[in-house]
Amino acid sequence: MLRIHFTAQDFARTRFAPRPAPLQELHAALATAVAPRGGPLFAPWRGRVLRALPAAAGPLADLVPAGRPPSFLDVLGDTLADGFRQIRATRPGLVRAELERVHAAGPAPRWLRGLHAGDETAWRTVQRAQQAAYETVLAPVWPVVQDLHREEFTRYALAVAEHGLAAALTGLAPGSRLHEGVWEWPGAVPARDVRLDGRGLVLLPTFHHPAGPLLQDAPGRPAVLTYPAGPGIPPAAQRPAVPAGAPAAVLGRTRLDALRLLAEPHTTTSLARALHVSNATASSHAAALRSAGLATTTRTGRSVTHRRTALGTLVAGGGPP
Known part of the structure; x- marks a missing residue:
């Protein structure tokens, strides 16, 4: 179970991301592509993605062994370039600590040792891999993701206006509840308790990760909760237009x-x-x-x-x- 502890200040600082974040959506999509999530509705999409990914995207698999991504990959940015700038600005000590954490079970590939040492060539490898994966997985459907995000943004805002923040939050996750300042998500893996302690929470829908919440909890920054939204199937390049009315x-x-x-x-x-x-x-x-x-x-x-x-x-x- 995921338990997020709010203070009164955190409720005041809870906000909805105004736009989708390309790197967050990309990482959610890749996590779904390499793990059996989404059942039969995602199976054909998963096969297409894995067959289409170019070799240039391969280093991303080295960065996320056994589905344990380093925390410095989780950033909010309106563009790929903005997201990568935020990743590159990560403190060297945190980069080293996270790489050591995710590769604790075995030796890391040689190029990752360069990233551990802060080598610019290794950082360019990361950027090229993200760009290649984005062009293959997300670029064809990015306008659809933007439309879905706007719809989710509007739905959340109207839910807050009509029913209040507590009902809007629990409405994002069927089966969750908000009790005495603690938002509980049953079944979330891994189980954890997160205390916001006044940092606030950013809500970010994802349309490629149907299996539960992803939480970014970086010290000194608002926590970011990426939650499943949309119709429950992968976005397609062609989508019926939203009626004008x-x-x-x-x-x-x-x-x-x-x-x-x-x-x-x-x-x-x-x-x-x-x-x-x-x-x-x-x-x-x-x-x-x-x-x-x-x-x-x-x-x-x-x-x-x-x-x-x-x-x-x-x-x-x-x-x-």
């Missing part, structure tokens, strides 16, 4: 119109006028959007001004009202 089906037509109007600041009165509703109704829509994290409200004297947030722009699609 899907946001309206979730928010309601008038509330979606309000969200799109709030690309520019509006007072309650001007919002009501644009929506052709009463001030009270406009205020209610703004309050609901604010509770969901889709809009902000600023008060100046007796006047209030509403404007949508970055999440609101994501949900609205950036389109005009």
Whole structure:
């Protein structure tokens, strides 16, 4: 069982990653490809991936013997280059300690000894391997992963607004529960207790790892929980388009119109006028959007001004009202 211990400060610092992280998704996909996860739905995908991986990606297998990845590979970055910069910035002592941990059972390949010594040629080998694996495994489906992430982001935000943070968290993992500040995931392997101690938690969905949560717990940084999401099958390069009316089906037509109007600041009165509703109704829509994290409200004297947030722009699609 995975038990994550929250303080009040941790609840305040829990957030959802606004975008997918290419390296995290890649590592989740590779972990699924080399282990019997996902059952028959993933079997054909696993075979295709393993046959297609180029030789240049081989060093990644050396880095993760027996499914035990070194912790310095787990980074959040919006691009491959950003993720690799974060990996390369890892303290040399931590790199050495993690390589020794994952290869404790036997000798490491020769090139990894160079990585242990901080050799730049070895680091370039890692970068080339990640790039080669990404181009083969993720690049063809990355637009689909981005769409899935936006949908999951929106679902989580609306769950928080409607039911609160506790219900939104447990909704990410059927069978989990939040009790007295401890979020419990039954069946998670390996069993562990993680104390956030004020660092907070970042929630990151993965669409290639259906077998349970992956937790990055680096000292001095927010913990990152990568959890299974999506339809439970590997993303395909072609995916049906999301119907244009899907946001309206979730928010309601008038509330979606309000969200799109709030690309520019509006007072309650001007919002009501644009929506052709009463001030009270406009205020209610703004309050609901604010509770969901889709809009902000600023008060100046007796006047209030509403404007949508970055999440609101994501949900609205950036389109005009």
